[in-house]
Amino acid sequence: MLQNILKIAFRNFWKSKNISIINILGLSLGISICLIIALLVKNELGYDRHFPNAERIYRVTSDLVFGGNAMKMTFVPAPMADALLEEIPEVEAAVHFRNQGTFLIKRHEENIKESKIIYAGKDFLKVFDIPLMQGKKEGALDEPNTMLISQTMADKFFKGENAVGQSLVLDNELVFKITAVYRDIPENSHFDFHVLLSAEGLPEAKSGQWMGNNFQTYILVSPGADKIEMERKIATMTEKHLLPVLKQIMGEDFNLEVFKASGNKAEYTLMPLLDIHLHSDLVGEFKANFSITYVYLFTAIAVFILLIACINFMNLATAKSSNRAKEVGVRKSMGSGRSDLIFQFMTETFLMSIISFILAVIIASFLLPFFNDLAGRNLAMPFDSLTFYSSLLLGSILVGLIAGIYPSLFLSGFKPAKVLKGDISNGMKSATVRSSLVVFQFSISIILISCTIGLFSQMNFILNRNLGFNKDQIIMVHDLYALGDQKQAFKQEVLNNSLIEKGTLSGFLPVSGTNRSDMPWWVLGRDIQDQENFVSIQNWRVDFDYIETLGMKIIQGRDFSMDFPSDSSAVIINASALKKFNFDGDPIGQKIASFTGDNVSGVSKDQFKTKTVIGVVENFHFESLKENIGAVLMYIDPNPSGIASFKFKSQDVEEVLQYIEGKWRELAPGQPFTYDFLDDRFASMYAAEAKIGKIFAVFTGIAIFIACLGLFALAAFTAEQRKKEIGIRKALGASVSTLVLLLSKEFTKLVFISLIIGIPIAWWGMKSWLENYQYRIELSWGIFFIAAMMVLVIAWSVMGYQSLKAANTNPIDSLKSE
Template sequence: MLTNILKIALRSFWKTKGISIINVLGLSLGIALCLIIALFVRNELSYDKHFPNAERIYRVTSDIVFGGNAMNMTYAPAPMADALVEEIPEVEASVHFRNQGSFLIKRYEDNIKENKVIFAGKDFLKVFDIPLVQGNKKGALEEPNTMMISQTMADKFFKGENAVGQSLVLDNKTDYKITAVYEDIPENSHFDFHVLLAAEGLSEAKSGQWLGNNFQTYILAKPGADIKEMDQKIASMTEKHMTPVLKQVMGEDFTLEMFKASGNKVEYALQPLLDIHLHSDLLGEFKANFSITYVYLFVAIAVFILLIACINFMNLATAKSSNRAKEVGVRKSMGSDRKDLFFQFMMETFLMSLISFSMAIFIASILLPFFNDLAGRNLKLPFDEFGFYASLLLGAILVGFIAGIYPAFFLSGFKPVKVLKGDVSSGMKSARVRSSLVVFQFSISIILIFCTIVLFSQMNFIQNKNLGFNKDQIIMVHDLYALGSQKQTFKQEILGSSMIEKGTLSGFLPVSGTNRSDNPWWVMGRDIQDQENLVSIQNWQVDFDYVKTLGMKIVQGRDFSMDFPSDSSAVIINETAIKNFNFEGDPIGQKITTFSGNNVTGLNTDDLEVKTVIGVVENFHFESLKENIGAVMLFVDPNPSGIASFKFKAADVSEVLQLVEDKWKALAPGQPFTYEFLDDRFEAMYASETRIGKVFAAFTGFAIFIASLGLFALTAFTAEQRRKEIGIRKTLGATTANIVFLLSKEFTKLILFAFVIGAPLAWWGMKKWLEDYQYKIDLGWVIIFFAGAMVFLVSWITMGIQSLKAANANPVDSLRGE
């Protein structure tokens, strides 16, 4: 019986090989896209699951509102890690990290720059029990100036050697002894450091300062621990340690209730390790996370694409129904019942589904490298996993059932008397079903197009928005500390070139990833026990040429100048700071103050630092456009470490690079030359959104293509059902244009209906997405109209091709049997 079914299926396939090939290709493409999305989603859901006891690891997060600033961060005070173990019984172990940026590392002479370096507490391996390649876990990070390195770093410096016991030099000054080599942390981790330095040698890590937040802290909870109860204990613990310090400034009658009543708060909570990658977007993330919203979005796209492909399969099967109608009539007349025919057509569909899945694997293997490039991932088809093949077989059965159930019911339901007389159309009673399928397909297409347009419009808005500074044609040279005392010499020699307009040395630039700090300041003379007088403000080290080089605008007062020696104690603040300080009268010339040296341990009110406001700079963006502009203060450090930035003329970029590199190598031989362009660094802040936009656009294109195949099928179906009518109309003088309009108008109505359904849903969804941005585009009617116009254009081209074919057919062929 199965042999007979196979023969009939192959004969039917060959008889209508054109439509059958389109049928299989459309379904194969849809399955291939779903397979890629499934691999992507599986990868995103796997983050950090490789760590032993991952379900018991938590990160401490902070929610701080103070001095006009609101901060949701990954940071906690330095002493919190030890206090958690000592004071909360449910904590089995804890570790904290301190990220101080990149380091220069060498074994002998030449340095390499390594970005994935961090200071880690001594109990790192108790919390994150990663496998070691060399060395012992006990005491690995307990001594100052010791380090653990990854297998990759060991191969880089000690290929074929035992690295344990040997040393590397960091930043040309400090020897670190290697105590262990660990397996590379997998890519699907929210951190993947190659070098772990012992925080025991970091004086900041020994601090008892409870008002500073600079360390990322993790705990391993004991089995069965109640996390909500632990959060409450953490709140009590922080209140116990912070209140005495705050009382020194605020007065003995200070309480946290008073603090909160003023609109301030300092709260810490435990965040599950397994939630970080998909549910966290805090200040201080080790690397850019993804979002569970996007995961849901891609799952929805996969489902929609698969449904669209299955709908096409149904429509293409029924579009050529007349080719099987007489077969059904004859077989029913010979004694076959509907059950036998239904089984026959379902088995044919399962066969087509198996062929489609086989082709889908081939298509997916071709498309996967392009997807990896767009999405910034390294996905591979898991050919070595049994579950992969089992999933494919199960998927083939499921898709075969979904795609085949409707055509099987339809084809097996033909009335033998009517179809043998040539009346195929009366055998079909499901016009509403077909119409609903078309509406569904193109509603999804409109939603996808609209979302893609909004994504790219928002990214374009970000790239072209007035940021308050000039990010174009500025080259950033990192690691100025490698120049030693020759930083100013380097700057002046670069400025001596006619290609260079301006230059500055600074510790901070207005893009993510550069050094920053903030602390409370107040207008001199005001009562700091009144919490409303305290302003939390970013303070950045800059030189005299910072404002000019970045093209910032001074709106009050003046810029820094070497002609004024007093500028060493002067500051320039932004407009947000003016608002938060609430100066009385002209802010220029007024004095602001803070604790000397940013030392909040002890909070000695007799040891204060005083600065004079000499200028106000127009607000500029220094974080993602998802955030409001905070308060910023610039102060002069004539010789800051960090970054040298040069504004160059519209010349050959390669010549500028060569100039800067030559000067660097002359002054810092053997030190790596590391640079980037400010506009590239700015774009990197939105790399995740940009990648999502590109991936979304690609899948949208494929979805529209597959939907167009469905429309092609329905147009073919209509032409098939109305071929005699078309023949009569042409005989009576109807033109090709009349026939095309006749065949297309019904589907045009359906697509218009799809637009009415899809456009509001898309508008609502993207409005919710844009709520994450403080600065965003307006969702006007132009975008909605453009999305609809694109769908109408694609659909009319698709319908036009098939309609023209039907309109140009010889009417004699249609009426020959009459």
């Protein structure tokens, strides 16, 4: 019996081979995209799960409001880690990290620049139990000037040797001894450092300063520990340590309740390690995280693409009902029951599903390298996993059921007496279902196209918005510390070239990944015990040419000038800071003050510094456009470091680079020359969104292609079903254009219904997504008009081709049997 069923299935396949091939191709492509998305989702959901006891690891995060500024950060005070370990019984181990940027590392003479390097507390291996390749875990980071390195770093510097006990030199002067080599941290981790320096030798790590937030802190808690209860204890602990500091600053009559009532707060909460990658987008993330929203979005796209492919199958199967009606009638007359017919049709569907899954794996394997390049991932087909094959089998069964259940029930329901007389009125019912499914397909298409256009419009808006500074044709040369006391000489040498217009030395730049420093200031003379007088503000150290090099606009006062020696104690503020300070009268010439004090002893109300405001610059974006522009003040740094930025006018970028590199080699021989461009660094702030946009566009194109495959086959089949009608109309004088309009009218109506359904949903989706940005495009009907035109043009092209082909058929060929 099974042999007979398979024989009939292959005969039906061959009889309608063009439509069958389209069916299998669409289904295979849909399944292949689902496979790729499933690999992506599995990868994103698997972040940090490789750490032992991952479910017991938490990161401490801060939610601060002070001086009118609100900040949600991964940074907490330096003494937080030790205090948690000592005062919260549930905490078994605590480690803090301090990222101080890139380092130059060498074993002998030649330096290598390394960015994946960080200071870590001595409990690192207790919290993150990473396997060691060499060395011992006990006391690995207990001593100052010790370090752990990854297997990759060991292979780079000590290939074939035992690295433990040997040393590396950082920034030409700091010598660190290697105590252990650990296995590379997997890519699907929210951090993947290659070098861990002992924080025991970092003075800042020993600070008792509870007013500064510079360290990321993680804790390992005991099994069964209650997160809410621990957060309550942390709040009590924080108040205990902060209150004396605040009283020292504000005076003994400082009232914490009044402080909170003014809208200020300093709250520290716990975020589970396993939530960080998909649920966190705080200031100070180790690297850009993904979002659970995108996981849901791509999962939905995978389901929609698969449904569209299944809908194609259902549409074509029911549309071919007239071709198989007599077969059903004969089979029922010969004694076949409905269950037998359902089994026949479901077997055919399962056969096509299995073939489609096999082809899908081949297609996905071919497409995966391209997707990895697009998404910045390193996904691979798990051919060595038994779960993978069992999932494919279950998937083929599920897809077979989804795609085949309705056509099987529909085809097996024909009444033999009617169909053998040529009455197939049930086809009217199937036409309604087919129409509904076509509407569903194109509703999804219009939603995907509209959202893709909106996403790219927002990215274009970001990259071309007036940022308040000039990001074009500015080269950033990094690691100025390698120049020693030759920084100013390097700047002047570069500026001697006529191709270079301006230059500045500062590590503080309006793009992510550069220096940041936040401190409270107040207008001199105002009561510092009144918290409303404080302004939490970014403090940027710059040189005299900073504002002119970056093309910032002075709107009040003047720029820094070497002609005014007093500018060593002057500041320039941005418009946001001007508003927050709320000066009495003209701000130019007024003095502002802030506390002083080192990182160990803290701050005191008796120790403060003053600066004079000499200018106000127009607001400029220095964080993501998802954030409002914060307050910034700039002052002259007598010993600039970090980055040299040069504005050049030549279109020959290579010539400029060769010149600057030549001067670097002269003044810093043996030191690596590293650079990038300010506009590229700005664009990289939105690299994640740009990748999402490209992936979204590709998936949208595939979804539309699959939908059009079904429409193409359905239009062809409809034309075939109406060929005699077309022949008669043409014999009676109907024109080609009239016939094309007749055949296209029904599908055009369905596409218009899809637009009515899809556009409101797309508008709501885009509106919700754009709310993440403080600066965003306005949703105009132009976006949806373009999307509608694209869908109509695509649909008309598909339908028009088939309609034109049918209308040009010689009526003699379709009527010769009558």
